[in-house]
Amino acid sequence: THSTDPTASTPARSQQLFERAQRVIPGGVNSPVRAFRAVGGTPRFIARAQGAHLWDADGQRYIDYIGSWGPMILGHGHPAALEAVQKAALEGFSFGAPTEREVELAEEILRHVPSMEMVRLVSSGTEAGMSAIRLARGATGRSVIVKFNGCYHGHADSLLVKAGSGLATFGHATSAGVPPEVVQHTLVLEYNDVAQLDEAFALHGADIACVIMEPIAGNMNFVRASVPFMQRARELCTQHGALLILDEVMTGFRVALGGAQSLYAQQIPGFAPDLTVLGKVIGGGMPLAAFGGPRAVMEQLAPLGPVYQAGTLSGNPVATACGLATLREISRPGFYDRLAARTRAWMQGLEDAARAEGVPLVTDCEGGMFGFFLLPELPQNYPQVLATDGPRFNRLFHGLLARGVYIAPALYEAGFVSSAHTEDDIAQSVAAAREVFRELSK
Numbered sequence: 154t155h156s157t158d159p160t161a162s163t164p165a166r167s168q169q170l171f172e173r174a175q176r177v178i179p180g181g182v183n184s185p186v187r188a189f190r191a192v193g194g195t196p197r198f199i200a201r202a203q204g205a206h207l208w209d210a211d212g213q214r215y216i217d218y219i220g221s222w223g224p225m226i227l228g229h230g231h232p233a234a235l236e237a238v239q240k241a242a243l244e245g246f247s248f249g250a251p252t253e254r255e256v257e258l259a260e261e262i263l264r265h266v267p268s269m270e271m272v273r274l275v276s277s278g279t280e281a282g283m284s285a286i287r288l289a290r291g292a293t294g295r296s297v298i299v300k301f302n303g304c305y306h307g308h309a310d311s312l313l314v315k316a317g318s319g320l321a322t323f324g325h326a327t328s329a330g331v332p333p334e335v336v337q338h339t340l341v342l343e344y345n346d347v348a349q350l351d352e353a354f355a356l357h358g359a360d361i362a363c364v365i366m367e368p369i370a371g372n373m374n375f376v377r378a379s380v381p382f383m384q385r386a387r388e389l390c391t392q393h394g395a396l397l398i399l400d401e402v403m404t405g406f407r408v409a410l411g412g413a414q415s416l417y418a419q420q421i422p423g424f425a426p427d428l429t430v431l432g433k434v435i436g437g438g439m440p441l442a443a444f445g446g447p448r449a450v451m452e453q454l455a456p457l458g459p460v461y462q463a464g465t466l467s468g469n470p471v472a473t474a475c476g477l478a479t480l481r482e483i484s485r486p487g488f489y490d491r492l493a494a495r496t497r498a499w500m501q502g503l504e505d506a507a508r509a510e511g512v513p514l515v516t517d518c519e520g521g522m523f524g525f526f527l528l529p530e531l532p533q534n535y536p537q538v539l540a541t542d543g544p545r546f547n548r549l550f551h552g553l554l555a556r557g558v559y560i561a562p563a564l565y566e567a568g569f570v571s572s573a574h575t576e577d578d579i580a581q582s583v584a585a586a587r588e589v590f591r592e593l594s595k
């Protein structure tokens with residue numbers, strides 16, 4: 154009964170739950186992309202997960218390439234993480250007071266990311282990004298933020314913005330409820346466009362507090378910042394006294410132990426961002442995120458400095474236990490080599506299957522993060538990503554889902570492989586993909 158028709162194989166229990174959910178939760182979901190709006194059909198309600206697999210409420214199994222949108226680098230229910238969480242829960246859920254484990258986690262993060270001398274823990278990537286921007290503005294005494302089209306840094310008001318017309322005009326809010334005044338200091342540029350970056354600094358350099366970017370943009374599927382682009386961003390920030398913020402919520406501890414910045418540092422001598430934003434993997438699936446940077450900047454934060462930032466659940470004892478256990482596992486020798494090899498095998502298999510069926514497809518990956526495009530060549534920016542044939546992607550998505558392979562339900566989202574994915578999982582996924590490509594090529 155395999156089919157690429159989204160409605161053909163909707164499991165009954167997910168359908169019932171979705172109807173019930175829609176009565177009490179807007180759109181039936183607590184985060185919009187989960188609703189399958191882009192691809193159509195009914196989201197699967199997940200009942201449990203183990204290793205690389207999810208089971209939905211109807212008992213269907215899926216090979217999971219979403220991994221909770223990035224955190225589950227060890228797969229689901231890893232024994233070390235599970236044990237750490239169980240032990241921490243017995244000691245107490247939350248104290249609202251400092252704990253030894255927060256210090257350990259901070260030390261562990263700093264050990265792997267040398268651009269950070271101090272770090273503050275928060276509960277979500279949104280919070281971390283928003284706080285890093287406030288800190289950058291506070292530390293520089295400036296207002297303007299530069300961000301890039303297609304990069305996502307959470308849903309803080311000042312970041313929900315699309316480009317205005319030309320560099321002299323600032324952005325327009327992309328969400329209702331965001332007053333124009335709130336985005337009037339946000340400048341949106343095209344990713345990987347060095348000339349535009351030069352021009353923006355020439356026009357506004359003295360007012361720019363920070364440039365924030367995803368070093369590998371996972372919110373436009375998978376688009377790398379080119380080395381010249383990253384290098385120029387670094388130079389311009391330094392020349393003009395602005396802070397370079399790398400949002401490594403997705404890439405941090407995911408593409409390499411030292412994050413994407415460690416990869417750019419290999420290619421750009423002396424490269425380091427000023428501030429780094431982390432999330433996802435550092436919590437191992439628990440609500441935990443962080444931002445950090447040089448001591449002199451971080452000491453601008455309350456209670457030491459004038460930039461306010463706080464959180465009832467920040468540094469939560471159960472979340473920090475999960476994060477620490479996760480970081481310990483992933484810092485074992487060879488972890489990323491094995492993860493990257495598995496991810497590459499999946500992408501290579503996908504490319505081979507597509508070629509065999511005459512479907513244009515390109516892929517890229519780094520560590521345990523991947524992207525693939527139904528395009529003849531890798532895109533460099535968001536408009537190029539959006540040139541993908543949407544209906545075709547949707548058929549691919551539903552074809553894979555019907556065959557038990559769970560990829561992100563939108564063509565602008567990255568995918569993730571965990572250390573729990575086996576060769577067998579990859580082989581099954583590739584076989585499923587080949588069947589779907591055959592249907593697509595008809």
Ligand code: PLP
Pocket residue numbers: 222276277278279280282305306307308367371372400401402403432433442
């Ligand atoms: N930054 C990036 C690069 C992200 O991918 C995300 C979430 O997907 C965020 C920030 C926001 O993190 P959160 O969803 O934890 O608020």
